[in-house]
Amino acid sequence: MSLKDELIQDRLPSHVAIIMDGNGRWAKKRGNARVFGHKHGVTAVREATETAAELGIKYLTLYAFSTENWNRPKTEVDALMSLLVSTISAETSTLMKNNVKLNTIGCKEELPKSVQAKLNTCIEKTSENTGLTLTLALSYSSRWEIIEAVKRVAADVKADKLNVEDINADVISDKMATAGIPDPELMIRTSGEHRISNFLLWQLAYSELYFCDILWPDFRRDDFYRALLDFQGRERRFGKTGDQIKK
């Protein structure tokens, strides 16, 4: 039986978030520059997207470039931005073929105009697709997102559109960049690092976390299935006792 056949279709998560990590180490192991790893990471992005779309998962969110990543050497940042431009153009047909809608979260204004333009074209072109929503977190950090959300809440209070007493979790969620998207049930991080690195801190409150040692450019369909199978073996208790959940 293949790993895919072991999956229980009606217990798949509706939203999977992935911290795609390990491109640099993958390249270094092969005696190449870090950028080589980023280029090979694109194959893994395509495969993860196709896998999620095929399984009928509704939302896939990929951490592609963090606010903190701006602090990398300029040559690497520039190479990543050019890679984004070429990848978005080249992959639009794959997104169309798989009925995938592109979305982004993050401070778009910080991205080069060329990246913004390609993103906007692809978002527009895929906007009517009804399958998977693929969200790329670009120039994203969770604290940036939370600060922006707090500013929006404060502005609504100031404009008398919102009472302080009415601020609740739904109000905050609606001000996040991920408004309208359910919280991820599963978060995967590759490359053996066990941290969140400023990713979806609000949304991951009750997500199942899955860490694997595979470096991102090596992440394939079977690795995704393994993560999903691990997820399906977990008991999600949300504060209740195991006995309450089994009832």
Ligand code: IPE
């Ligand atoms: C993840 O791989 C890609 C980005 C953060 C853009 P890294 O570039 O972080 O690779 P490592 O962690 O140095 O191996």
Ligand code: IPE
């Ligand atoms: C997190 O990876 C950001 C992305 C995958 C885009 P990093 O490799 O930048 O994270 P840290 O700095 O090692 O935690």
Ligand code: MG
């Ligand atoms: Mg890394």
